[in-house]
Amino acid sequence: MRNLISFVVGGLFGAGLLISGMTDTTKVQGWLDIFGNWDPTLAFVMGGAILPMAIAWQMTNGRKPVLADHFPAPPDPKLGRNLVVGSTLFGMGWGLVGLCPGPAVASLSFGGWGGALFLITMLLGMRLAPALRMRLDQQSAPV
């Protein structure tokens, strides 16, 4: 049952990305391009997604998930260097081509060789990340 829900969630997520235009890299780069022909669509997508999710977070109070024992732990208040460095690297890649992980999967069927190359190199980066994180953590550890 949890697998079926996950599949439906993935499908809704993919349909939403396609309908909203977030699989079109020009719309994403258009949002980031404040000095060019600025495209505000992404702000509407974010707003449209955050609203139902904010209601869902409110509904978690004093309840349990239908098919699980507990909800995710409250957000970690610590920021840390990895969050800042990681988000900056992610933003650079996102700006370069206009793809992030969700749309990269959602557009794989019609994204051609470029979309496939992006997904493969993204998976490679994800595979390398834990080792890099360990090195960064060692460097920042007090001597």
Add this chain to the structure above:
Amino acid sequence: MQSDWLLGLIGGGLIGMAAALLLLTNGRIMGASGIIGGLVDGSGRHDWTERAALIGGLLLVPAIMVAFSGGSETHLTENGIIIAIAGLLVGIGTRLANGCTSGHGVCGISRLSLRGIVATAFYIGAGGLTVVLFKHVLGVI
């Protein structure tokens, strides 16, 4: 242009409802990079079927929609080197930061998580600067 905003709002609403369904039913956060990354580095081995099912829906439903609507365009650059560098940056960056646009952006901001808000500020800022530098200064994208 106005219909773009409306479609953005409708599509965004679907994304938010998908995230809400996953949270209220399975008790999980819908973060694309975490769900995919957990399969790649082995940290999500215990619930790999749920991760694979979600990725399957994410891939299959747009594929079917595009097949029936007569195609869609990603307008991705043709420069393979830039695509490969961007893919590596997105893969490493989202896993270091523990989240991307869906996890930190949609799911984090909606619960007023400081980490989600800071991460979103940094990736949008870095993305904006990258577009300015590579498009308007260097002219390579």
